[in-house]
Amino acid sequence: MKWTRVLAIARKTLRSLKHDRRTVGFLVLMPLFMITIFGYTFGGSIKDVSVVVVNLDESDGNSSAAEAVLAELRAGGILKVERVYLLDPETDGYLGATDQAALVGSAVSEVESGDAWAAIVFWGNFTENVAQSVEDIGSVPTGGPGTITVYIDASNSNIAQAVMGEVRLTVQEVVVSEYHVLPPITVAEDRVYGEGAEFIDFFAPGVMGLAAMMVTFMLSIISFVHERSTGTLDRLLTTPATEGEIVAGYALALGLVGLIQSTVILVTAVALFQVQIVGSPLLVLLIIFVLGAGNQGLGFLLSSNAKNEFQAVQFMPIILFPSILLAGVFWPIEAVPDLLRPVSYFVPLTYAVEGCRSVMVRGWGLGDVWLQLAVLVGFAAVMLLLSALSLKKRR
């Protein structure tokens, strides 16, 4: 081995980097970008999970254990109590319901509609039962334990765990600080969605969206950089093919690629991991198709800012990291720090993951995920329109 030759190769490599200023910038800024975004998102914990509470506990005021637990839950920060349903017409939260079943029913319907992650119900005699259980410690119980039922949307396993954990812990803390002992208290979990769902059920829709997004974006940006550098794009535009036709043709093809890929993931997930698909698989595929078409457009637009495949690849992390970290693929948006949460709502993948998860775990139909689908259709339409317009511009 001759060192002068090794040095010659090394020098040539560094020199060619020097000629590509953007790459030099990328090499410096990319790690900065990565450590910042990873640091912020990994540092975050779940908070502000929307819940509703039904307080049927008959003792009120200072003596009410339910009120005490509720106050602690509000103070905790993990849960955000949107509404408290009360039976007593004298109180502020009175909603006109005359029986317990109707009250619980309307709270649970908020969970069913996706407005709240959980409905926490303190049953009647909660305070009385807790006090009785404390007295009974060490002897035969004379009555049932104090009971709380959490009607929960377990389509997001991270959130479900956080809610259940928070309720159990808070009840224990409040009772222990009041009575200095811990009597049996029942915190029952009743799943509104995600009956029997495990982490993989929560995970699969996210991975599907992410995979479809990565592949369509990558194929699109690389294909178009190639089309531009080899002159085929110019050539296509000297045929009667219009800009719109070219862009739509690509969107169709890459949307289908996303579809095939999602089908593979779906089938594998069901076969190997018994992932449940409660809703329509076709609706899931529709969502993925639209996501794929939109990412094709995004890839196209960015391709006009890349001179070669190497520069195209640099766009990958810039687009991918926010999607991976902020779109609710691995952890819920509720765990994204406040600073970055607005960004989550600008990441199209967020809506695809939410849509797929709602269909697969909650069993929602087109009427329930129309918003997510509409956002994705809008994203795709804008991207494809901009692509066609940018093709019209000639040097």
Place this chain on the structure above:
Amino acid sequence: MKTSKGVKRRRVEKDGDAVVATKLRKEFGGLVAVSGLDLSIPKGTLYGMIGPNGSGKTTAIKMIVGRLRQTSGGARVLGEDSPLSARLADIGYMPQEMAIYTDLTVSENLQLFGSLYSMEREAYIKREEALLSMVDLSERRDSLVSQLSGGMKHRASLACAMIHDPEVLFLDEPTVGVDPELRVGFWQNFADLKARGKTIIITTHYMDEASRCDIVGMMRQGKLIAEGRPEELMERTSTSNLEDAFLEYSWRDSV
């Protein structure tokens, strides 16, 4: 309306032009690539554009077919101003960089262009057969373009530009890397096309090839320094071949 005979005749001539360029100019930053190019190429002409690298041939053609925006001036093809839309179906363009899909087979490339020109299935099949034998790629129709030699790629690219039998054919250096024997075949084909009334504009730096053209335009530093029939050009410069004629015109231009 009364018009004089002369005016009328000139108009008829203009209608007979396949390609017209008027004061066509292109600057890239401060660099002038084409400076005030005037062309009028009658239908049914085999027109050769010759000149060294960087003389503006490719830039001129790109502006005429509408892939580059001119800085000033204008171009018309078959009566339509560039950038073309309605007339795109009537032109064929083979860029210098070949511009075919290397990850497709020869036949798949041809099918793509056939479909983009909305060709009928039967007409397409016939045409594909004829073109593949013309460019001598019948045996390699199912080979990926990336596996072909440089010359073969050029021939495949030429076939793609001709699939729809266009009225006007723009060929940017079509014979680079094509061996001499096949090149003779190519020129025979161009002559046949011309006989059928097609217009062909070819750029080349093979001077011997240019002598096969009806009209030769010599380009230097973005402008036309001479134009005429090959024998005229040689006669006017008292030279015996186009290469010497070009050198003579270049010298006159630089003085």
